Amino acid sequence: MSIKALLAGACSLFALSVAGASAETLTIATVNNGDMIRMQGLTEDFTKANPDITLQWVTLEENVLRQRVTTDIATKGGQFDVLTIGTYEVPIWAKQGWLVALDHLGADYDVDDLLPAIRSGISQDGKLYAAPFYGESSMIMYRKDLFEKAGITMPESPTWDFVADAARKLTDKASETYGICLRGKAGWGENMAFLTAMSNSFGARWFDESWKAQFDQPAWKATLDFYVDLMKDAGPPGASSNGFNENLALFNAGKCGMWIDATVAASFVTNPKESTVADKVGFALAPNTGKGKNANWLWAWNLAIPAGSQKVEAAEKFISWATSKHYTELVASKEGWANVPPGTRTSLYNNPEYQKAAPFAALTLASINSADPTHPTVDPVPYVGVQFVAIPEFQGIGTTVGQYFSAALAGQSTVDEALAQAQQYTTDEMTAAGYIK
Structure with a gap:
C-alpha cells in the first residue's frame, strides 16, 4: 500500500473517531401509541441529516410513561433528554422551572401555523415550552x-x-x-x-x-x-x-x-x-x-426538554424535526395523507390533499x-x-x-x-x- 493511501486511511479513521467522540445520544421517553411508533420507524430521515446525533427510545404504556417521566423530572434524575408529555403537564412544569423554553426551533418551523387552541395550552408567558406532535379532541x-x-x-x-x-x-x-x-x-x-x-x-x-x-x-x-x-x-x-x-x-x-x-x-x-x-x-x-x-376534550402529546439537560441543542433539533411540516410531508409520502399526525397545524386542515384523504x-x-x-x-x-x-x-x-x-x-x-x-x-x-x- 502506498504512503498516500496509508495517510488517507489514517485521516479517515481520525475523522471517524472525532465524529464518534462528538456524537450525542438522545434518550427519548415516549408513549406506545401508533403515531409515536411510526415516528420511530422514520427517524433515519433525521439521523441522515444529523449524523452526530443518535437516538435511544424508551417506549412505555401511557400510565407508566407518566409515572416514570414525572418521577425523573421532579427528582432531577436526568434519565431522558426528550420527554413526551401532555397538555396537562406543560404549563405546570414550565411554572416550576422544569422545562426548557423552545426558542430555537428554526426559521422555517412556523410557530404561528400551530392551531391556537393547541399552542396556548403548551405556552407560558408567551413562550413555547413544548412542541405538539399530535393534537386531539x-x-x-x-x-x-x-x-x-x-x-x-x-x-x-x-x-x-x-x-x-x-x-x-x-x-x-x-x-x-x-x-x-x-x-x-x-x-x-x-x-x-x-x-x-x-x-x-x-x-x-x-x-x-x-x-x-x-x-x-x-x-x-x-x-x-x-x-x-x-x-x-x-x-x-x-x-x-x-x-x-x-x-x-x-x-x-x-x-x-x-x-x-x-x-x-x-x-x-x-x-x-x-x-x-x-x-x-x-x-x-x-x-x-x-x-x-x-x-x-382537548389534548396534545408534546415533546419537551427537561431543564438542566446537557443536550439542549441536539434535543431541540430533534423536536423541530418531529413536529415540523417536513415530518408531516414525510409521513404522507410513506403512509398517505390520512395517516399524518393530526391536530397541530392550520396548514394541514387547509390542505386539499388531506381533506380528500381524511374524511374525519x-x-x-x-x-x-x-x-x-x-x-x-x-x-x-x-x-x-x-x-x-x-x-x-x-x-x-x-x-x-x-x-x-x-x-x-x-x-x-x-x-x-x-x-x-x-x-x-x-x-x-x-x-x-x-x-x-
Whole structure:
C-alpha cells in the first residue's frame, strides 16, 4: 500500500473517531401509541441529516410513561433528554422551572401555523415550552353498516340518550359484537379523561368555586350511573381493564358498534392495514345532554426538554424535526395523507390533499376548536382544563378517583360507594394541599 493511501486511511479513521467522540445520544421517553411508533420507524430521515446525533427510545404504556417521566423530572434524575408529555403537564412544569423554553426551533418551523387552541395550552408567558406532535379532541367513531342494519341514523351531534339506545340495539353478545366501547382502565389520563369530559356534558364539575369536591352532587351520580349501566348492558367483558389501545384493538377487530375516544384514532380505524372495518366507519361529535357542553376534550402529546439537560441543542433539533411540516410531508409520502399526525397545524386542515384523504378532518378540527379549557363546565369553576384540572395535585387525585370508578365498573363496589370514596379522598387531599381553608 502506498504512503498516500496509508495517510488517507489514517485521516479517515481520525475523522471517524472525532465524529464518534462528538456524537450525542438522545434518550427519548415516549408513549406506545401508533403515531409515536411510526415516528420511530422514520427517524433515519433525521439521523441522515444529523449524523452526530443518535437516538435511544424508551417506549412505555401511557400510565407508566407518566409515572416514570414525572418521577425523573421532579427528582432531577436526568434519565431522558426528550420527554413526551401532555397538555396537562406543560404549563405546570414550565411554572416550576422544569422545562426548557423552545426558542430555537428554526426559521422555517412556523410557530404561528400551530392551531391556537393547541399552542396556548403548551405556552407560558408567551413562550413555547413544548412542541405538539399530535393534537386531539374526542368524538364518536361508529359502524355505518351496523347502524344501517339496525335502521338507525346517527345525527352529527347526538345526545347521550340516543347513544345509549343505539348501543343497546347494536349489541349481540352471542356474536361478540358490543354496542359501545369506552375507557375503563384506571388513570387520570385513561378512564378519568373520558369520564371528566362526559361529566362536563352532564353538568358536573370536579370542584365548585371554593375548591370543594363535587362528587356528592346529583350530576356526578347521573354521570356514573349512566356510564356503568350502559357498559353493563352494551359494553365488552373486562371493560374496566380497557384503555385507548385496548379499545382500538376491539374496534378494529369489528367488536364495537361505537367507540367514543380520541380523534387521533380516526386514521387507525380507517386504515385497511390495521382495521377490518376500515371502509365501514362513520364519525359524529361527542355526545351531549342538551346543557350546552359536548363530552369532548382537548389534548396534545408534546415533546419537551427537561431543564438542566446537557443536550439542549441536539434535543431541540430533534423536536423541530418531529413536529415540523417536513415530518408531516414525510409521513404522507410513506403512509398517505390520512395517516399524518393530526391536530397541530392550520396548514394541514387547509390542505386539499388531506381533506380528500381524511374524511374525519373537518370534524376533528371542529371538536378541537369547540373545547374550551377556560370554561370547561356548565357551572363556573376555579380551574382550567377540560378533561383534567390543571393543578399539580390532580395527577395523584385523578388516578385514585379513577381506581374507585374502575372498581364500580368492574362490580367491585357500587356507584354510590365509589362516589363517596372519591368525595372523601379528594376533600382530604385538597384540604392538605391548602385549597380548602
